[in-house]
Amino acid sequence: MSDLSISPQVHLNTRGLYCPDPIMMLRQAIRKLNAGEVVEVIATDPSTSWDIPRFCTHMNHELLLQEEQLDEHRKKNYRYLVRKGGA
Secondary structure (H helix, E strand, C coil), X not given: CCCCCCCCCXXXXXXXXXXXXXXXXXXXXXXXXXXXXXXXXXXXXXXXXXXXXXXXXXXCCEEEEEEEEEXXXXXEEEXXXXXXXCC
């Protein structure tokens, strides 16, 4: 899934935070957006790999991208693009 044409309105750096903090930050950010706008989340907590997709399904948001990356220290990071649902 390519994200080249997607420009997130909000960038959340949740590196170093653990459940439930990344989800709570995502929830707060999404509440402030209009339907169709996008949040980018960067996390280091592996539990986000199932928490964020479940959050999107439960709250009717669209998970546009879910990928794993290595940072400059070769530590695993998780990156997500979430589009706010609603009409």
